[in-house]
Amino acid sequence: MKILVADDSRVMRQIVIRTLRQAGYGDAEICEATDGAHGLIQFSDFGPDLVLSNWNMPELNGIDMLRSLRASGYTGPFGFVTSEGSPQMRELASASGxxxxxxxxxxxDVLREHIESSLGATQR
Known part of the structure; x- marks a missing residue:
């Protein structure tokens, strides 16, 4: 499995990657991006099976990166790992794909549950 982790904070990328390993994805090939614009480049070069992104990033935020990927035809799993989880943000995230x-x-455990659920949804 190939996973793209996009976050403007190096420390948060490391935390997400460490948590992925703890969640059972230690064998995954992981690529990092420093913001949404870099994420689109890395996506094109890396071809991930799963994208995990922060919401608020410079250059291109996570929601715009998601919209761009969906507009280009990417139908694979995309999840946000972000500091804000208001109902409005969750609704906008879902509506954007x-x-x-x-x-x-x-x-x-929480990360694994969401990833497994989204991977199962894409395989139906």
């Missing part, structure tokens, strides 16, 4: 939104702080 996100499979899930995990609010920080989070743990391996």
């Amino acid at each position: 996100a499979d899930f939104l995990v609010a920080k702080p989070f743990n391996a």
Whole structure:
């Protein structure tokens, strides 16, 4: 499995990657992006099976990255790992094509549950 992790914070990318490993994705090939614009480049080069993104990032935010990926035909799983999880944000994320939104702080069990659910949905 190939996973793209987009977050403008290096520390948060490391936390997400460590949590992915704790969630059972230690064998995954992981690619990092420093913002949404970099995420689109990395997506094109890396071809991930799953995208995890922060919402608020410079250059191109996570919601615009998601919209761009969906507009280009990407139908695979996309999840937000972000500090804000208001009902309005969750609704906007879902309406834009996100499979899930995990609010920080989070743990391996919560992340695994959302990933497994979204991977199962794409395989139906």
